Amino acid sequence: MPTITAQIPTPDGQADAFAAFPEGGPHPAVLLYPDAFGPRPVLWKMARELADNGYYVLVPNVFYLHRPAPVFDLPEHITAEDRPALFGEIMPLVQAHTPERTLLDAEAFLGFLGDQPEVRPGSVAVIGYCMGAVLAMRTATAHPGKVAAVAGFHPGALVTDAPDSPHRQIPSLTAQVHLGLAENDMTPEAITEISQAFDAAGVGYSCEIYPGTVHGFTMADTDAFDPAGSQRHWERLLALLGSTLT
Template identity: 75%
Template sequence: MPTKTVQIPTPDGQADAFAAFPDHGERHPGVLLYPDALGLRPELEKKAGELAGHGYYVLVPNLFYRHGPAPVFDLPEHIGEEARPAIFAQLMPLVEAHTTERVLRDADAYVGFLTAQPEVGAGPVATIGYCMGAALAMRTATAHPGQVAAVAGFHPGFLVTDAPDSPHHRIPELTARVHIGLAVGDMTPEAIGELNQALDAAGVEYTTEVYPDTIHGFTMADTDAFNPSALQRHWDRLLPLLDRALRNSGS
C-alpha cells in the first residue's frame, strides 16, 4: 500500500499531510480524512491505510500545521487517562486557535489538493472526521457542495453549538449523503433533534445513530475509549456510504 507525506500549499503556509492509496495504477475516489483533536499520528495513518485498501485515495492533514509539522507535540504510544490532562493542556490552545475562518481556508486548500492528485479520479470526494474532525468534515461538505458527495462523522464534537457559526447552521447548503455515529452522551437528545431537523430540511439522505455501550473516542485504538465492536460498526456504516456516494452503486 503506497503511503507518503505530502505538503499542501495553503494561504497560511504549508500543511503537512499523510496520503495512502491503492498500489495499482488507475485513479481512485478521493477521501479527505480529518483527525480527532489528538492529531495526525499512527492511529490515523492506520485508518487511512485501511480505507485505501478498499480502493480510495485518502488524505489526512495535520490540522495544526501552523504550529509545526506532525507530531506537533509528543504523544505516548497509548494515550491513557493519566496522560490526558497534560496533553490537553498543550492541545487546547491549538484547538481554540483553529477558528472557523482558518478551517474554511484550509478546507479550500485540502479539497483543491486532493482533487488535483494524479491518482484521484474526476468524480466527487468524501469528507470524514473524528471528534472535532467531524465538524471540519461537515464544514468542508457544506462549503463545497458540488464536490463533496459523502460526509461521515464519528464521536463528533462541536457539530451543534450555540455559536452563530455552528456547523449545523450551514447544513441547508449540504448535498452529500451523511452518516453521524455518536457515542453515548456525545450530544443531548435536543442537539441530535436539532441536527436531524437541519438534515431533514436539507433533503439529504442521512443516518444519525448512537452506537451502544460507547464513550467518546470509541474508534481510536490508541486510547482507553476504544471499543472494537463499535469500530467495526463504524466500518460497516462508512464503507457502504462511500461506495454508494463515490462509485454510484445503488440509488
C-alpha cells in the same frame, strides 16, 4: 501500498499531510480529518485500511502552523489519566483553529486532491473524528458541488448556540451523511436539532448512537477504544462511501 508525505500550500503556509492509496487508479478520494490529538500512527494506519478498500485517502495536519505531525508528544497508549495534561496543550490549538481557517485549509486540501493523477475526477468524501467531524461538516457545507459524502464519528460540537454553528450551515449541504455517536456525545435535544436541519435540507442521513461506547471509540491508541464500535464504524463508513463514490 503506496504512501506519500506532502506539503500542501495554504494561505497561511505549508500543511504537511499523509496520503495512502492503492496501486493503479485513478481512485475516488477521501479527505480524512483527525481527532484533536492530530495525525499520528493510528490515523495513518486507518488511512491505509481505507485505501485497502479502493480509496485515495489524504490525512492533513490541521495544526501545521504549530509543527509537523505528530504534533504532540503523545504516549504510545493514551489513558484517561493522560488526558488532562495533554488537553492543556491541545486546546489552545483547537481554539485557534477558527472556521475561517478551516475553510481556507479545506480549499487547499480539496485542490491538492484534484491535482493528483491517482485521484479520480469528480466528487469526494470528507470524514472526521472528534473535532475532525466538525471540520468535515464545515468542508461539506462549503463545497456542496464537490462533497458527495460526509461522515463524523464521536463528533465534537456540531450543535452550538454560535451563529456559525456547523448545524446552521446544513441548508447548503447536499452530501449524504452518517454520524456515529458515542452514548454521551450529543444530548437528545442536539440530536433532534441537527436531525431537523438535515430533514429541512432534504439530504439523506443517519444519526446513530453506537451502544456501549464512549467518546473516542475508534481510536486504538486510547483507553476509549471499543472494538465493536470500531467495527460498526467501518461497516457504516464503507457502506456510505460505496453508495456515494461509485
